[in-house]
Amino acid sequence: MQTFEKTPGWLDWYANPSKPRFQVPQGAVDAHCHIFGPAERFPYAPERKYTPCDASKEQLFALRDHLGFARNVIVQATCHGADNSALVDALVRSGGRARGIATVRRDVSDAALEALHDAGVRGVRFNFIKRLVDFTPRDELMEIAGRIAGLGWHAVIYFEAADLPELEDFFTALPTTVVVDHMGRPDVGKPAEAPEFSRFVAFMRDNPNVWCKVSCPERLSLSGPAALNGEQNPYRDVVPFARRIVEGFPGRVLWGTDWPHPNLRDHMPDDGLLVDFIPHIARTVELQRKLLVDNPMRLYWPDEA
Template sequence: MADKPAFQMDADWLPFHPNPSKPAYVPPPGAVDAHCHVFGPGDVFPYAPERKYTPCDAPKEKLWALRDYLGFSRNVIVQATCHGADNRAVVDALQASGGRARGVATVRRSVTDEELQALDAAGVRGVRFNFVKRLVDALPRDELLEIAQRIKPLGWHIVIYFEAQELPELYDFFTSLPTVVVVDHMGRPDVTKPVDGPEFALFTKLMREHTNFWSKVSCPERLSKLGPPAYGDVVPFARHIVESFPDRVLWGTDWPHPNMKTHMPDDGHLVDVIPQIAPTAALQQKLLVDNPLRLYWPEEVR
């Protein structure tokens, strides 16, 4: 009898696309997928007891294969909530990447200076604060501020994940953070509302008035009501951010697309959205190469 898997993925979990299409768009040399994940394998890197979902395994080897197939050169691997504050899967991927990956970790107040130094040596360059209630129980703000102060001397940044309706309540806390702050997926705007409406205007104000804020213009598959392949209702929001703040934007696949409930995106289609949101070669160069290098590989920037 075969051994039972260490972890059984959720019954409604959608595994990542097994055969994504080859994108028509060819990224510029050195392009970075600046938001992706690794999951497990669960029998090697166990999922956290407090997790709110159990995914399919999505190991580093699959991520490297996708990177090469889509025409990218590097990855930024973001710690997933299913692993809690156990960053071993991310660190393992970073150490196996040959310098072609950097990471964003999750840490708690109890993390030691030695552990932070070890994460830094492995290639971690930031920490993630998650405020999406269905995914994680948010830490107290005093703990988050303490973590922020401790990672600042390392030159790390903070990644924040929240939903648009939560921004008014979180705005003052976010602007008190002492580092570069990268917002996941444009703060998840409601794309049925106007680009120039009050909800997205608040996010635009955050970016305009606080120049330490960056945005990932990623995850149209999570935001769109129209759906694939073009995700046309998301394009005006992402293009507005790219054109307004060209030096502070990043892009990523979000592979392996955790917690998708309606469809599993074709990563080739996601890449083909890039020239719609960054319509010139100069904007594409900033979005995919110059900006992520400045943030994650600053030692290579002259």
């Protein structure tokens, strides 16, 4: 039997999350999370850049219920490469309460795409974070995007803010809805009104097919999970960035826990406190409902929205 040892220095997920003070609206969707393995059943890809701890579908669904969410969108993790077996297993076992974002290669068959669709996959992730994946030629990604457009899927793009200028033309040419992970990883040490993030805001404004996940403050923050206005959490230096997107594009924003938070070394967030971040970036009941219910339902369960 093949064995896998977690990459040294990377943290395990938070085992005893608190109960959030903020009660999410009924029908809320955690629109960005992952599962890892278990490696004994779903081995990690040989070409992976990291090896995580196992994080099963059962643990994810237990967290979903604990935090008060109704549904999940599970994103294929880079450690599993283009083998979507663990993802498909979780989707099938969710009883319709989860949708998926897969990773596929150019040689994927039409039958395989149809099978993924039947399981609940509704998009493909294109990862441009150089420390996580090897470069995939853009013509290959564009070919994949053209094929998934026929299924009504969208492209999820993960990149760092400094790389947007060289990637923007490619992103705007994609023939699908485009969902940006984690606000394009802005440098929160700069003001939210600074040119770099303003360029991202303009990218969203000029391309109405672009959506954004206002997730992962624990990845972006320089200040950490300090209190704000006497309340526990949130990651206060991330708040102005996320709030600018939520209030500027209320019909095109999503939120997710990013559980089990791969690759973190400094601290592992309490997922209950991450939920308490939400009312600081979506300050009205209407914005909270759009962010957590209306938008993800429209994108992932349109027949029920």
